[in-house]
Amino acid sequence: MRTFEYLKPASVNKALALLDLYGDQAKLIAGGTDVMVQWKKRIISPQVLISLRNLAELSFIKFGGGLEIGAGTTHRALELSPEIREHFPVIHDAVSNLGSVQVRNSGTIGGNICNAAPSADTAPPLLVLDTNVRIASTKGERTVAIRDFFRGPSRTVLQTGELVTLFSIPAPLPRTGMAYSKHTRRKAMDLPIVGVAVLLSFEEDLKTCRKAAIALGVAAPTPMRAANAEAFLAGKPVDKTTLLEAGKIASEEASPRTTIRGSAWYRKEIIRVLVRRTGLICMERAKGAARS
Amino acid sequence: MKLTIGFSVNGDSVEVEVLPHWNLLKVLRDVLELTGAKQGCGEGECGACTVLVNGAPVNSCIYPVLEVEGKEVTTIEGLMDKSGRLHPIQQAFLEKAGVQCGFCTPGMIMSAFALLKANPDPTEDEIRHAIAGNMCRCTGYVQIVESVQHAAAVMSGRSQERAGKE
Ligand SMILES: Cc1cc2nc3c(=O)[nH]c(=O)nc-3n(C[C@H](O)[C@H](O)[C@H](O)COP(=O)(O)OP(=O)(O)OC[C@H]3O[C@@H](n4cnc5c(N)ncnc54)[C@H](O)[C@@H]3O)c2cc1C
Ligand code: FES
């Protein structure tokens, strides 16, 4: 019979000890919205599942200058957090439209990032926020910048015996606007054909770009930053024209594939449009934040 | 190989023998004979299997059953009151033709139930956001949205004034 052992450690330390004990025979499971589907489809057949679902120490949203999010925090908890909505709307944009309420009640941000799908909706927001990923093992802790975390589709820098404990996000500069746009065939319950996160910080004139961060999902084997487009915007006045140019540059940096969801040229076209559109939302949000 | 776990279903404590790879839907339907929740896709896409765990709607087809240990599960069978009277949401689905073949209905109503508990007077957008994970191949959703709106009105005592307008 095809089955697995299902272990529910009472703490992160116990989970790490189990990871050491079982090595490659074990797989972590958080909300299971990827793991259970992959198991049913026979994509994975681990002998042991180590559950993180009930670990309160992995489930938190902590403000204080920046933001810390426990890896076991559900998308639904993030969606319902008024502080995330107000201060980190780029995260709210992504999680409030990820799967369904049912998926978001189980699925976690740690699972979304560690599953490392090119389409992971929370990856572009965490990328533009310069997030640091805290990783633990029985040997200790290490921190990896999220831009170095992904290694390919379904591949990350995580080694056997390691798990992600939290995402640490530095406080954004003053006069910052941030947003995520997801292009799908239908409004709900769909993976992005392309996902674009933009973060723009402005000088005091609320026009000149002090810092730009642009991240793309489903645009390459891993979620990526569009460094050339960012460099183009820095120091320039932000308007429809410069944003359109930034979109063009970003779409040139992207190397999307043709898949059943969309062809490569179409994805490039959408990136061009979405960078501009998302940048305009950032401008509005930065102005709104400056007014309040 | 079987393990015994305890949890609560619709207010009653149960103990069941399960295999570790079973999902909650299988145990509800095949062991506890609560066949209200349906299996459609079996992969989290359609919502026919929606039940509440500690009040939150989840896809029971991909919910590892060992995770409900010690928790409270609510299914469509738990909405009727003890005297056998339908819940106002169930009644509204009947009256407003929110049910056609009925396959999506138990899951749809559980999502609506969780919505109305948190938000007694939702907008149409909020209703559609809440049921986005419940597919219906029959109604085209219009009557479902109307059923939820009607249930919201009845449950918050606004039914009279609405009925007067119609
Ligand atoms: C119907 C449906 C719709 C979906 N729609 C979307 C969508 O719109 N956008 C989207 O991005 N995704 C979507 N998903 C995918 C999935 O829901 C998300 O990726 C979710 O965030 C996964 O989180 P989880 O907690 O369920 O992860 P799990 O399935 O438990 O785990 C996923 C992977 O991460 C690993 N893992 C989990 N936690 C940790 C940790 N702390 N440290 C190290 N490794 C860890 C696991 O070993 C596994 O490899 C959808 C899934 C379904 C079933
Ligand atoms: S049967 Fe569970 S979501 Fe379709």
Ligand code: FES
């Ligand atoms: S009534 Fe038939 S699927 Fe909804």
